Amino acid sequence: QKEVEQDPGPLSVPEGAIVSLNCTYSNSAFQYFMWYRQYSRKGPELLMYTYSSGNKEDGRFTAQVDKSSKYISLFIRDSQPSDSATYLCAIPPDSGAGSYQLTFGKGTKLSVIP
Amino acid sequence: SQTIHQWPATLVQPVGSPLSLECTVEGTSNPNLYWYRQAAGRGLQLLFYSVGIGQISSEVPQNLSASRPQDRQFILSSKKLLLSDSGFYLCAWSPDSRSTDTQYFGPGTRLTVL
Numbered sequence: 148q149k150e151v152e153q154d155p156g157p158l159s160v161p162e163g164a165i166v167s168l169n170c171t172y173s174n175s176a177f178q179y180f181m182w183y184r185q186y187s188r189k190g191p192e193l194l195m196y197t198y199s200s201g202n203k204e205d206g207r208f209t210a211q212v213d214k215s216s217k218y219i220s221l222f223i224r225d226s227q228p229s230d231s232a233t234y235l236c237a238i239p240p241d242s243g244a245g246s247y248q249l250t251f252g253k254g255t256k257l258s259v260i261p
Numbered sequence: 262s263q264t265i266h267q268w269p270a271t272l273v274q275p276v277g278s279p280l281s282l283e284c285t286v287e288g289t290s291n292p293n294l295y296w297y298r299q300a301a302g303r304g305l306q307l308l309f310y311s312v313g314i315g316q317i318s319s320e321v322p323q324n325l326s327a328s329r330p331q332d333r334q335f336i337l338s339s340k341k342l343l344l345s346d347s348g349f350y351l352c353a354w355s356p357d358s359r360s361t362d363t364q365y366f367g368p369g370t371r372l373t374v375l
Binding site (some may be wrong): 155181183188189190191192193197235248249250251253254 | 304353366372
C-alpha cells in the first residue's frame with residue numbers, strides 16, 4: 148500500500164467555487180502534513196503546513212486532517228484563476244528510520260475557469 | 262532571505278551524452294540538499310540527498326550521481342544519458358537535519374533525452 152494517495156484529477160471549476168482537494172495516507176503515526184502548490188513548469192512551493200489535530204486556515208485556504216479516516220483535505224474558498232495549479236500533499240520523512248524523504252502524492256491538477 | 266537557483270532551465274540532450282545540472286542556495290549555511298525527479302504521472306521521486314559537503318545518499322539505483330563540492334552547491338551528473346532520464350529535475354533545500362520536512366524547491370530543469 149502506498150503511503151499517500153491522491154486523485155490526480157484534473158479538476159475544473161468555475162471562478163468563485165469552493166474547491167476540495169484530498170489525500171489519504173496509510174501510517175497513523177504521522178503528526179503533520181504539508182500541501183504544496185506547483186504552477187506549470189515551476190518548482191513546488193510550500194502552501195500550508197498542518198498538524199494532525201484539526202484545521203488550519205490561511206486566507207482562502209483551509210487544511211483539514213481527519214485522523215480516524217486518515218484523510219487530509221485542502222479547501223479553497225472563492226477560487227480564482229490564479230489558483231490554477233497542481234496541488235500536492237506530502238507526508239513527513241520517517242525520521243525514526245533515518246529517512247529524509249518527503250513522500251508526495253502525485254498531485255491534483257486544478258483549473259479555475261473565469 | 263534564502264534563494265535557490267538551478268540551471269539550465271531546459272536541456273535537450275542525445276542518448277549517451279553526459280549530464281551536469283547545478284543547484285546553488287543563497288542566504289543559509291549547512292543546508293540539507295535534495296535532488297528530485299518529476300516524471301509525468303509519476304509524482305516526485307527523491308534521487309539523492311546530502312547533509313553536508315561530500316556526504317551524498319542515494320535513494321534509488323540509477324545511472325545518475327550527485328556531488329556536493331561546496332556547502333551550498335549540489336550537482337547532478339550522468340556519464341551516459343538514457344531515454345528514461347527525461348523529466349523535470351528539482352533541487353530542494355531544508356534548513357538543517359531537524360527540518361527535513363519543510364523543503365523548499367528550486368525552479369527546476371526540464372531535461373529531454375532524444
